[in-house]
Amino acid sequence: MDKIQKNQHQDGAAIQADVVIVGYGPVGAALAVYLGKLGVSTVVVEKNSDILPMPRAIALDNEALRVLQNIGLSDDSFEKITINHVRMYCPFLGKFGELNTSGKIDELPKLVTFYQPDLEKALRNKASSSSDVHVLLNTEFISFDEQPDAIHVAIRNPAGVNQTIHAQYLVGADGASSKIRSSIGFDFRGASYCEDWLIVDAKNRQGKSIDHVEFICDPKRPTPHMPAPGGRERWEFMLHANETREEMENPEKIQALLQPWMSGQDIEIERQAVYRFHARCCERFQKGRVFLVGDAAHITPPFVGQGLVAGLRDIANLGWKLKFALKAENAKEILDSYDAERRPHAAKMIQLAKGMGLMVMPKNKIKAIAVHGLIKSLSKFPLTKHYLTELKVKPQIRYKNGFFQPKKGYWNSTKTNFEVGKQADQILLKNSKNQIFKSDDCWGDSFILLGIDVDPATLLNEGLQHQWKVLGGKILTVSTRLNHQNLNGFMDIEQKWAAKKNSPYLVILRPDGIAYNIFEISEMTRSLALCINQLA
The missing domain is CATH 3.50.50.60 (FAD/NAD(P)-binding domain)
Incomplete structure (x- = not known):
C-alpha cells in the first residue's frame, strides 16, 4: 500500500x-x-x-x-474481435449499404469490438x-x-x-x-432522443454469433446487432411509445425479441438494460x-x-x-x-x-424507402461509393485553431504527407538495426523535430539543440535509405513520407501526432526557436 x-x-x-x-x-x-x-x-x-x-x-x-x-x-492486453463489415438492411429494399471495415488505417484495425x-x-x-x-x-x-x-x-x-x-x-x-x-x-x-432502447448482451455464443455488425433499419423496431469477444453478442432494440422498462426487461419479452436469431436455441443473458440515447x-x-x-x-x-x-x-x-x-x-x-x-x-x-441515427431509425415505410433507396443508389456511383463505403464520412483529426503554427500555400498542400493541425499517419519504419516499428513507437511522448531526407542534427547549432532536448524534444530523420551511422535515422519502408518531389523538408510533430509546423531547411532555426518559446 x-x-x-x-x-x-x-x-x-x-x-x-x-x-x-x-x-x-x-x-x-x-x-x-x-x-x-x-x-x-x-x-x-x-x-x-x-x-x-x-x-x-x-x-x-x-x-x-x-x-x-x-x-x-x-x-494483447485485452481481447478484441476485428470487424470486417458493417451491413445495413431495410425490410423493403434488403441490404442497402455496407461499410468496408476490413484492413488497416495507421497500421491498426479499422474497427474492433x-x-x-x-x-x-x-x-x-x-x-x-x-x-x-x-x-x-x-x-x-x-x-x-x-x-x-x-x-x-x-x-x-x-x-x-x-x-x-x-x-x-x-x-x-x-x-x-x-x-x-x-x-x-x-x-x-443538445437533445435526448425520444425513444428508449433495450440493450441485450448474451454470452456463451461461441460459434453461433454473427461475425460482422448489422443494422436492421426497420421502422417497426430498429435493431443494431454485433458480436463481442468471449463468445458474446449484443442486440439493441428500440422501444415503442407504449412499452415500459419493466415490460422490455422481462425474460419472456427478451426471448421473443431474440427469436429471429435463436432458432429455438437457449440463450444466456449477461445483461439487459433500458437506456435513452443522448x-x-x-x-x-x-x-x-x-x-x-x-x-x-x-x-x-x-x-x-x-x-x-x-x-x-x-x-x-x-x-x-x-x-x-x-x-x-x-x-x-x-x-x-x-x-x-x-x-x-x-x-x-x-x-x-x-x-446515422436518421438512417437507422426511419419513422415510417415511406421515409425508409426514400432514405435507404437514396443511399443504395449513391453507393453504386464511383464518386459517392468510396465516400459511403470506406469510412471517408468520418471527420478526420484536423484542427483549424489550436497549438500549432498555421501554414498557407505550399507547405500545407498535398505536396507533403503532412498538414499543419492534422494528425500525421502512422507508418512502418526501419531503424539502423534493421528492426521494424510503427512510427508512433519511434516518437514516444515527445515533441519531434523530424527531417524528411535531411538530418536536422547536422544543421542545428548546439545551443538550440540543447534547449530542445531540455524540453524533452527529439531530433530524428526519415529517409528512403537506411544510414546505419545515424542512430536517430529511420528508413521509410513504403516511401510514404520520403522521396517526395519536394524533399527534403522538416516537420515538428506534437506528442499526439499533430503536425505543429512544416518548413524548409532555411526556416529551421526560426521555426524551432518559436516552438521552444511557446513550450517554455
Whole structure:
C-alpha cells in the first residue's frame, strides 16, 4: 500500500499531486496511465470499489487503438474481435449499404469490438505499475477551491474522514452526470432522443454469433446487432411509445425479441438494460484549472460507436498539455488549445452519429424507402461509393485553431504527407538495426523535430539543440535509405513520407501526432526557436 493510500486511513492528512482525476472509468483510467507514463504526479478519486463487471461500450476504431498504443497498452492486453463489415438492411429494399471495415488505417484495425471490463482491467493494471499514479477507491469528491496558483480538492475517504488534495489541475472524468461539470456551471447543449432502447448482451455464443455488425433499419423496431469477444453478442432494440422498462426487461419479452436469431436455441443473458440515447456537448471543456473529458464533456449516440473513442481522443490531446503546462511560464496558451481543438471535433462526431441515427431509425415505410433507396443508389456511383463505403464520412483529426503554427500555400498542400493541425499517419519504419516499428513507437511522448531526407542534427547549432532536448524534444530523420551511422535515422519502408518531389523538408510533430509546423531547411532555426518559446 503506497503512502497516499496509508494516509487515507489516518488523520485526514493533506495530499500533494500535480493532477487530480475524478472518475476511474475507461477514460479516467486511460488518462491516469498516460500521465503516469509522462511522469506527472496524479491522484485518481473514484467513488466505487471496483470495475462494474458488465459490458457497456463495445466498439473501438483505429484512432482509439492508436491512443491505447501510445499510452503504453500492449496489443494483447485485452481481447478484441476485428470487424470486417458493417451491413445495413431495410425490410423493403434488403441490404442497402455496407461499410468496408476490413484492413488497416495507421497500421491498426479499422474497427474492433471488445468487452469493457477487460479493457478497464488492463488500464488499471497499467496505472498501478506507475509510481506517479495513486488511486483512491471508495472515495467521494466533495468540492474544489481554485486559487490563482493551485487548486484544492476536497474528498471524503472510506473512513468518512475529509481530506484535501493540493494540486495544479483537476480533470472531470466522472461521466454524464458529472459533479465537476456542475461545479463549473457548464451545461450540456443538445437533445435526448425520444425513444428508449433495450440493450441485450448474451454470452456463451461461441460459434453461433454473427461475425460482422448489422443494422436492421426497420421502422417497426430498429435493431443494431454485433458480436463481442468471449463468445458474446449484443442486440439493441428500440422501444415503442407504449412499452415500459419493466415490460422490455422481462425474460419472456427478451426471448421473443431474440427469436429471429435463436432458432429455438437457449440463450444466456449477461445483461439487459433500458437506456435513452443522448446527443449532447458541453459549452466548454475547460474553465481555469478544471477540465472535462469523456462523457463529462460530450455524449455521442451509439450509432457510429464513437462514445468511448471520443473520450480517448480527449485524453490524448490533454495529457501532454498538462505535462508541459506544469513547467511553462505561459501555460494558458497550451491549455486553452484543448477546448479549441477537441470541442469542434467532438461536435462533428455527434452530428455524424445523429445522421446515422436518421438512417437507422426511419419513422415510417415511406421515409425508409426514400432514405435507404437514396443511399443504395449513391453507393453504386464511383464518386459517392468510396465516400459511403470506406469510412471517408468520418471527420478526420484536423484542427483549424489550436497549438500549432498555421501554414498557407505550399507547405500545407498535398505536396507533403503532412498538414499543419492534422494528425500525421502512422507508418512502418526501419531503424539502423534493421528492426521494424510503427512510427508512433519511434516518437514516444515527445515533441519531434523530424527531417524528411535531411538530418536536422547536422544543421542545428548546439545551443538550440540543447534547449530542445531540455524540453524533452527529439531530433530524428526519415529517409528512403537506411544510414546505419545515424542512430536517430529511420528508413521509410513504403516511401510514404520520403522521396517526395519536394524533399527534403522538416516537420515538428506534437506528442499526439499533430503536425505543429512544416518548413524548409532555411526556416529551421526560426521555426524551432518559436516552438521552444511557446513550450517554455
